[in-house]
Amino acid sequence: MSVASVNKILLYYKFQPIADPDAVRLWQRDLCEGLGLHGRIIVSKDGINGTVGGPIDACKTYAKKTREYFRGIEFKWSEGGREDFPKLSVKAREEIVSFGAPGELKVDEHGVVGGGKHLTPEEVNDLVENNPDVVFFDGRNAREAEIGKFKNAVVPDVETTHDFIRELDSGKYDWMKDKPVISYCTGGIRCEVLSSLMINRGFEDVYQIDGGIVRYGEKYGNSGLWEGSLYVFDKRMHTEFGGGAEDPNYVQLGHCVHCGEATNRFYNCANEPECRVQYLSCPECRERNPYCGECA
Ligand SMILES: [Zn+2]
Numbered sequence: 001m002s003v004a005s006v007n008k009i010l011l012y013y014k015f016q017p018i019a020d021p022d023a024v025r026l027w028q029r030d031l032c033e034g035l036g037l038h039g040r041i042i043v044s045k046d047g048i049n050g051t052v053g054g055p056i057d058a059c060k061t062y063a064k065k066t067r068e069y070f071r072g073i074e075f076k077w078s079e080g081g082r083e084d085f086p087k088l089s090v091k092a093r094e095e096i097v098s099f100g101a102p103g104e105l106k107v108d109e110h111g112v113v114g115g116g117k118h119l120t121p122e123e124v125n126d127l128v129e130n131n132p133d134v135v136f137f138d139g140r141n142a143r144e145a146e147i148g149k150f151k152n153a154v155v156p157d158v159e160t161t162h163d164f165i166r167e168l169d170s171g172k173y174d175w176m177k178d179k180p181v182i183s184y185c186t187g188g189i190r191c192e193v194l195s196s197l198m199i200n201r202g203f204e205d206v207y208q209i210d211g212g213i214v215r216y217g218e219k220y221g222n223s224g225l226w227e228g229s230l231y232v233f234d235k236r237m238h239t240e241f242g243g244g245a246e247d248p249n250y251v252q253l254g255h256c257v258h259c260g261e262a263t264n265r266f267y268n269c270a271n272e273p274e275c276r277v278q279y280l281s282c283p284e285c286r287e288r289n290p291y292c293g294e295c296a
């Protein structure tokens, strides 16, 4: 009888000044290779951002060793394993989240300098309850918000995080500069940067959610201020909170681009590589027509 070993995925990031990112990259690569982990890790002068998967004991050793250098780093444990990643990729880049503003972000031993105030999920609800002016600002790509977002959220017109600076500088959002703004993203890392970029541009009262949508959804399911599904960057493409899409409080936001039927399923347009669009489709329409609305 074979005993199946338990596998896990670790998700983590830490903003911390790194004097020699390339040395950290080599150390992380050797560490993961020695432990047989697969995944993606990015190191920059401002910190580390990674997802690795493998046997649970290897993950534990990885977390312990990584914590010796990145003190206070928090690991989120998730289901999955090495096979969820094609290989191990460890890179040193200009930024750990690619906003195209490597010179603007300031990081010290406590993390990002001048970022938005951190809120727990409970504090998010309190702030909204006590202040009718609060605005939710989506810190993700517009596509992700097609299947789920905070109630009445402002969704900027961005395809990649690189577009945020152009959007913020456009003047479109100047009306919210004196209002309380809660920026949010999947796990919190993008808003660490985005909220500081907003404050640098004159947004006066900016917040971010500790642990992002994931932690909020784990706390409130479909009974809070979150509506719909959460876009995720793995094979599943989306996930639901609480009682899932069957929950009577679940709000259906996504619709098939071809027939309008309710769906949360994203597909890659079959017109690759010319078209790199991910679009929403019901399985029936996908069978008949594997193209996005533009290419169909
Ligand atoms: Zn359809």
Ligand SMILES: [Zn+2]
Pocket: 269, 270, 271, 275, 276, 277, 291, 292, 293, 294, 295, 296
């Ligand atoms: Zn297309």
